Amino acid sequence: MLVEQEHIAALISDHVGLNPVPTTRVEAACASGGLALRQGIMAVASGFHDVVISAGVEKMTDVVDATPAIATASDQEWEAQQGATFPSLYAMIAKRHMHEYGTTREQLAQFSVVNHKNASKNPNAQFPFEVTVDKVINSTMVADPLTLLDCSPVSDGAAAVVMVPAEDAKKYTDTPIYVKASAQASGTLTLHDRKDITTIESTKVASRKAYEMAGVVTSQSTLPEVLRHVDTH
Numbered sequence: 001m002l003v004e005q006e007h008i009a010a011l012i013s014d015h016v017g018l019n020p021v022p023t024t025r026v027e028a029a030c031a032s033g034g035l036a037l038r039q040g041i042m043a044v045a046s047g048f049h050d051v052v053i054s055a056g057v058e059k060m061t062d063v064v065d066a067t068p069a070i071a072t073a074s075d076q077e078w079e080a081q082q083g084a085t086f087p088s089l090y091a092m093i094a095k096r097h098m099h100e101y102g103t104t105r106e107q108l109a110q111f112s113v114v115n116h117k118n119a120s121k122n123p124n125a126q127f128p129f130e131v132t133v134d135k136v137i138n139s140t141m142v143a144d145p146l147t148l149l150d151c152s153p154v155s156d157g158a159a160a161v162v163m164v165p166a167e168d169a170k171k172y173t174d175t176p177i178y179v180k181a182s183a184q185a186s187g188t189l190t191l192h193d194r195k196d197i198t199t200i201e202s203t204k205v206a207s208r209k210a211y212e213m214a215g216v217v218t219s220q221s222t223l224p225e226v227l228r229h230v231d232t233h
Helices: 008-015 029-045 067-071 086-101 105-119 133-137 166-171 201-213 223-232
Strands: 052-058 141-143 157-163
Touching: 029 052, 029 157, 086 105, 086 141, 105 133
Parallel strands: none
Antiparallel strands: 052 157
16 A cells, blocks of 8 residues: 555566466455465465465555555544544553553553563664663653554564475475464454453454464363463463
């Protein structure tokens, strides 16, 4: 959308010489990469294809204004057209979480601190430097209580995963990674339609399905038991 080239699948297959191999564009906003991976998993697991590449790319740093494009992932009638941006929507979630659960501003800032610490160890990171809690809290306000260092930057990036049947994996690499489970769920698009705006219900449903499929938990497992497995896996 950013370069007005929506038919990206055909463009890529043409440029890299894959024709007539089938290519499909997958769109799911910020979940596009994960969903592309899931589509590849299902294509291989079903036996339809022996080798599948799931890839994603985003080029945003030279775009004049990415906000309208990003806002297309929200509800247009009830959110985007009313001026609500994703930082403002997430700010409402954060405010409500602080009200209901006593979450502190310092605790929210820790997410940025941890992520920047990881980035400082990656020479390819966009911002490879550490930050402190105070620096996060005192950075430019975007949507109260979220500041500039709480929010994700406009970035460029790309990734690709090659998938084959498990029994063939060693033909291609000595260190394959095996997929034990994949699950997906959907939720309401608008924030005001959620039963609880501090909870992403689809994530809860999908994660439980995935852990059950992988044999990590059972259908009778309680939420605390599931969360303990999330912490350790």
